[in-house]
Amino acid sequence: MKSAPSSLGAWLAMLFGGVYFLLPLLATLIFSLKMRREGYSFAAYQVVLNDVNFRQSFGYSTLVGLLTIVLGIVLVVPTAYWVRLKLPRWRPLIEFITLLPLVIPAIVIVFGYLRLYGSNAWLPLTGNARGTDLLLVCGYVTLALPYLYRAVDSGLGAMDVRSLTEAAQSLGAGWRSILWHVVFPNLRSAMLSGAFLTFAIVIGEFTVASLLARPAFGPYLQLIGANRAYEPAALAMIAFAITWAAMGLLQVVTRNHRALAPPSADSD
Amino acid sequence: MTLGLEWSLTAWRRARPVRWPCAGALRLLGVAPFMLFALLFLLLPTGFLLLGAFQDAAGHFTLGNLRRLFERNVLEAFRLSLEVSAASALTGSLLGLGLALAALRAGLPAWMRPTLMTFCGVASNFAGVPLAFAFLSTLGRMGLVTLLLRRYAGFDLYASGFSILSFSGLTLTYLYFQIPLMVLIVTPAIDGLKSEWREACSSLGGSTLDYWRHVALPILWPSLLGSALLLFANAFGAVATAYALTGSSLNIVTILLYAQIRGDVLHDQNLGYALALGMVLVTGLSNAAYIWLRARAERGRE
Numbered sequence: 115m116k117s118a119p120s121s122l123g124a125w126l127a128m129l130f131g132g133v134y135f136l137l138p139l140l141a142t143l144i145f146s147l148k149m150r151r152e153g154y155s156f157a158a159y160q161v162v163l164n165d166v167n168f169r170q171s172f173g174y175s176t177l178v179g180l181l182t183i184v185l186g187i188v189l190v191v192p193t194a195y196w197v198r199l200k201l202p203r204w205r206p207l208i209e210f211i212t213l214l215p216l217v218i219p220a221i222v223i224v225f226g227y228l229r230l231y232g233s234n235a236w237l238p239l240t241g242n243a244r245g246t247d248l249l250l251v252c253g254y255v256t257l258a259l260p261y262l263y264r265a266v267d268s269g270l271g272a273m274d275v276r277s278l279t280e281a282a283q284s285l286g287a288g289w290r291s292i293l294w295h296v297v298f299p300n301l302r303s304a305m306l307s308g309a310f311l312t313f314a315i316v317i318g319e320f321t322v323a324s325l326l327a328r329p330a331f332g333p334y335l336q337l338i339g340a341n342r343a344y345e346p347a348a349l350a351m352i353a354f355a356i357t358w359a360a361m362g363l364l365q366v367v368t369r370n371h372r373a374l375a376p377p378s379a380d381s382d
Numbered sequence: 383m384t385l386g387l388e389w390s391l392t393a394w395r396r397a398r399p400v401r402w403p404c405a406g407a408l409r410l411l412g413v414a415p416f417m418l419f420a421l422l423f424l425l426l427p428t429g430f431l432l433l434g435a436f437q438d439a440a441g442h443f444t445l446g447n448l449r450r451l452f453e454r455n456v457l458e459a460f461r462l463s464l465e466v467s468a469a470s471a472l473t474g475s476l477l478g479l480g481l482a483l484a485a486l487r488a489g490l491p492a493w494m495r496p497t498l499m500t501f502c503g504v505a506s507n508f509a510g511v512p513l514a515f516a517f518l519s520t521l522g523r524m525g526l527v528t529l530l531l532r533r534y535a536g537f538d539l540y541a542s543g544f545s546i547l548s549f550s551g552l553t554l555t556y557l558y559f560q561i562p563l564m565v566l567i568v569t570p571a572i573d574g575l576k577s578e579w580r581e582a583c584s585s586l587g588g589s590t591l592d593y594w595r596h597v598a599l600p601i602l603w604p605s606l607l608g609s610a611l612l613l614f615a616n617a618f619g620a621v622a623t624a625y626a627l628t629g630s631s632l633n634i635v636t637i638l639l640y641a642q643i644r645g646d647v648l649h650d651q652n653l654g655y656a657l658a659l660g661m662v663l664v665t666g667l668s669n670a671a672y673i674w675l676r677a678r679a680e681r682g683r684e
Contacts, residue, residue: 121487121490123484123487124483124484124485124487124490125484125490127480127481127483127484128481128484128490128494128498131477131481131484131498131561134557134561135501135505135558135562137520137527138516138517138520138558140526141516141519141520141525141526141527142515142516142519144519144526145519145525145526146519189415189416189419190416192412192415193412193413193415193416196409196412196413197412197413200409200412201409201410201412204413208413208416211420211424211425213669213673214424214425215424216612216615216616216669217615217662217665217666217669218424218428218662218665218666219618219619219621219636219661219662219665220619220621221619221621221636221639221640221643221661222428222431222619222639222658222661222662223423223424223427223428224643225427225431225639225643225654225658226426226427226428226429226430226431226658227423227427228643229427229430229434230426230427230430252419252422253423255423256423256424259424311507314507315507318510318511318512319510319622320510320511320622320625321621321622321640325640325643325644332510332511332622335511335512335515335626336511336622336625336626339511339514339515339518339626340629343524346518346519347515347516349512349515350512350513350515350516350519353508353511353512354504354508354512354516357504357507357508358504360507361500361503361507362500362504364503365496365503
């Protein structure tokens, strides 16, 4: 058909998108290299990477991210599986709950934590550091719930839950071994993509960590941003690289999954 | 605990091949851990705040906190928040739709679409503090674009009234994650348009414009509007980007609430509750609309 004018518009749109999205990255990169007067250098990166607080907060957030992924999967996979298999009528309710964190802003949720689990509340989790860490992980699981549940549930949709379960049962498998040997292996790519997305959300998260006063990467970033000139740009590039890595791995995982899935699964 | 129960249940079931006699209540045990978690870390904390909005310091019922929502600086904060969220949601969804349509067009190299989708996945998650740093390096007072414009175009961005710490600056920054988010949400909907519909339209003599006006847009609009509402809630609840850009100098609701919780300003618990209630009302209403529209769109497709 008349493809010439329409593809010109498409090219222009992509060009606009390219400029808008790449310009800030380029500007940040250049800015991050200008710490030394005499010319471009990686000095800002050296300062950042040698900062003890950088390493500690990054390590802390990585650990919290991993714990969030584990707790999230342990919570979501059996639930989503059980709902698909035994409680299909409950699915709308469960889905609604998992979508609530998109409705209730994170700052409201963490404010609720501070009131409900504060030092003079009925369960004073914020009274000590480990309790607050637990609260932070639970908060992140809550924030990741919409993405994690969706990833796992669509993964379950792609496999025949009922037949697999009945086959396993007829071979004498109990629930634990069904979950471990049938559900988890089939959901590997769905869980991995949920995990990478969760990690990307958690690693630089600011609001919850800051209000719970935990030494996480997000509050560290904010502190550097308020006090330094060139290091924030270097940190932004590092954070972008981390996000890119998480999302890139997600793409690899889902693409492999597509390749393994039966070709008639969906339109693409 | 629950797993053990389910397990013994199965053992019992295997022993007697009767089909789930008193299954109703026992089945519910399977979702009990999730429900408990949701109750403890999502529903109760939020419910506690929403109740608190209707109580005074002594725990008696009052509407006084809600009245404080109409104080001048609170109203101003809500107004600016609503403006930034609406502007970034509207612009973001239009530009995101344009970009998604462009990427799906024939005539572009095959590598472009997956590249765009991957990049959108990254950019929609590249929010918060690092995003603020990136925009400060770009459009801040010492930002690259600001300096280049001044040196080569003789145009002083900041003298023209622009500031990264303003409505326009914040909106421009939010668009960096809003546009990609829109591309990600809307692409499946566009993919859902069957090529037969376009062919049917053109075989009946309809032009591209007719196709969009009478076929594609009526099908797409619930998901378009729904996506825009999701973008709106996304911007409305954002804290980190604005805080890292401006500290607490910009008067938007999330920053006001953040300051209240931190006790930076006059510490007033119940005003905090009322702010939280106001925020949940705004995002709740917009998301209720989203869910409703989504259900409608899906019903239309079946």
